[in-house]
Amino acid sequence: MSEAKNRVENNEKAVRFQEFLMENNINVFSTESMDDDYATVLFRSRIEARGQILPMAILIDTSIFTVIRTQIISGLPEDKMSRIKVYLNDLNARYKSFKYYVHEDGKVYLDICLPFVDETFDSKMIQLMLSVLVQHLEAVYDDFMAQVWGK
DSSP, rough: OOOGOGGGGGHHHHHHHHHHHHTTTOOOEEEEOOOOOOOOOEEEEEETTTTTTEEEEEEEEEESSEEEEEESSOOOOGGGGHHHHHHHHHHHHHTTTEEEETTTTEEEEEEEEEEOOOGOHHHHHHHHHHHHHHHHHHHHHHHHHHHHHOO
8 A cells, every 4th residue: 555545644634633642732532534536534543432432434525525434233134134233223213313223244333523614623522422322322221232132
């Protein structure tokens, strides 16, 4: 991979977020630049909900969308798939900021999508939504896992 393809500097919003992290002494993220048409930069970390550590990444690219993606579980049992999809659709209908989905590999993700053009990009809003995300997961995680491992 060439150096140009592996640099945060190719993405103005990612540069601003990285500067925000440095200015606020937030050092819980690793950074990975993707080799794609949108100069995507992944800021990887983890969040804790109900004692579980969940992988989380903030995907900042040159499109209008910034996504906070959390992996809720990996390897959803095939026999639970249809029931969990119904449950996730109910969560999606109840919580307008959060969108749950099952990837084809059985991983369940929760996305928060925030629209920002370069001029309106707001690192503090991302930080706020991370707090909202943790509060949400604290509220629903036990029930979610009961659905996964229940009857």
